[in-house]
Amino acid sequence: MNLCIGADLGSTAIKVVINSGETPLWHGSAPTVPNQERVVRKLIDEGLASIGANGAGYRIAATGYGKKLLTGAQKNINEISANALGLFHQSGGRAGVIINIGGQDSKVIHLTPDGRVRDFRMNDKCAAGTGRFFEQAARILDVPLEDFARLGAAFQKEIDINSTCVVFAESEIVSLLAAGAAREDVIRGLCASVARRAAGLMGNDDAEGNVYLDGGPALNSCLVAALRDELATDIHVLETPQYTVAYGAALSLLENTD
Numbered sequence: 001m002n003l004c005i006g007a008d009l010g011s012t013a014i015k016v017v018i019n020s021g022e023t024p025l026w027h028g029s030a031p032t033v034p035n036q037e038r039v040v041r042k043l044i045d046e047g048l049a050s051i052g053a054n055g056a057g058y059r060i061a062a063t064g065y066g067k068k069l070l071t072g073a074q075k076n077i078n079e080i081s082a083n084a085l086g087l088f089h090q091s092g093g094r095a096g097v098i099i100n101i102g103g104q105d106s107k108v109i110h111l112t113p114d115g116r117v118r119d120f121r122m123n124d125k126c127a128a129g130t131g132r133f134f135e136q137a138a139r140i141l142d143v144p145l146e147d148f149a150r151l152g153a154a155f156q157k158e159i160d161i162n163s164t165c166v167v168f169a170e171s172e173i174v175s176l177l178a179a180g181a182a183r184e185d186v187i188r189g190l191c192a193s194v195a196r197r198a199a200g201l202m203g204n205d206d207a208e209g210n211v212y213l214d215g216g217p218a219l220n221s222c223l224v225a226a227l228r229d230e231l232a233t234d235i236h237v238l239e240t241p242q243y244t245v246a247y248g249a250a251l252s253l254l255e256n257t258d
Contacts, residue, residue, distance in 0.1 A: 003058035005047075006082070006250030007040045007073065008243075009066030012103030012131060013216070016043040017246040018051065018058075021254065022089065025051045027243045032103075036066045061249040077252045079245050080109060080120050086248025087212055088115035090238055096209020099198050099227070100245075101217040103131040106194075108201040111209065121201045131217050133169070137190050140173050141183050145220075152187040152222025159189035169193070188222060195226035202231070211235055216242040 001020060008015040014036060018026040026047040030039050040062075048054050062073035063082040088095050088111060098109040109120040123130075138145045159181060161172055176186055194217070211233055217223055218241035228235045238244060 001053055001056040003048075003053060003056055004250040004253040005044060005058050005060045006086075006246040006248065006252075007044075007060055007062045007064075007067075007070055008079070008082070008246035008249060009036050009040065009062060009064040009069060010103055010245075011065050011105075012135075013242070014039050014043065014064075014066075015243050015246040016040060016047060017243050017250050018044070018047045018053075019247070019250040022251060024243075024247060024250075025053075027240065027246070029242065032066070036069045037071060040070055059253050061253050063245055063249040075249075075253060077249050080107065080117055082245045082248035082252060083107070083214065084109055084111055084115060084117050084248065085251050086244040086246070087214055087238065089251060090244065090247065091210065091212060091236070094210045095212045095236075097202070097211045098214050099201075099211065100214040101131060101194065101198065101223075102215050106130055106198060106201065108198065108203075113208070121203065123197065123201060131215065133194065134190070134217055134220070136170060137173060137187075140170060141177075141186065143183060143187070148187050148191070148223075149219075149221040151184045152191055152220070153225070155184045155188035156182065157185045158192075159185045161186075161189045161193040188226070191220065191223040191226040192230070194223060195230040198227060199230045212241075213237050214241045214244050218242075 004019040006017045013029050015029045028043050060073045061075040062070040063077050063079045067076045100107045107122045110118045112118045213235050218237045224235050
């Protein structure tokens with residue numbers, strides 16, 4: 001069995017996907033810690049054991065912030081290209097725009113009809129509007145991130161969270177709670193704030209094809225609903241949006257993609 005492995009060494013999590021050709025066989029993740037290569041190797045060993053492929057030949061493509069730390073990779077690919085390749089393939093060629101909310105940045109990627117990157121914009125100057133923003137908010141609210149979707153859907157009052165800096169946004173959340181705001185309303189306000197920032201990255205370009213929300217925060221249906229309201233269009237989410245970039249890296253081993 002000749003396997004293709006994609007390793008996405010992100011700012012908050014390391015994701016690994018094992019493919020046989022274009023077919024995903026296994027995926028797994030672990031928090032980003034020092035010695036990222038060791039973490040990747042451990043995930044690969046776990047994946048190979050899970051699919052009964054110990055000793056099988058494989059190639060690795062690395063992407064993400066830490067891609068150059070994986071010394072044994074046969075290929076490095078930038079995360080924009082990997083994201084586009086992975087999501088366009090998994091959407092069956094229907095994706096026109098990708099909104100990726102990462103751990104420490106957010107991106108909007110416009111695709112051509114054949115899946116190439118036409119344009120992209122990135123916010124990597126501040127943690128507001130990113131996965132880290134949600135993690136900090138969860139700590140202040142004392143609510144697990146996985147409960148955000150359920151609680152946000154139960155909001156009763158629209159709350160505007162206007163701070164563009166994550167530090168000031170934290171102060172704003174604390175002030176809202178002190179004034180008696182319900183956690184459900186604050187969570188909905190947080191999702192609406194992130195949705196506004198993502199929509200701002202869209203620019204004035206018309207979306208050609210379907211809009212997909214990608215990255216771990218895409219699993220938060222409250223964020224999906226807020227983005228749908230902000231853009232006034234359907235928002236699509238893959239089953240495992242946190243692994244799209246790693247999957248695209250694995251696919252890049254099958255073609256000449258930088």
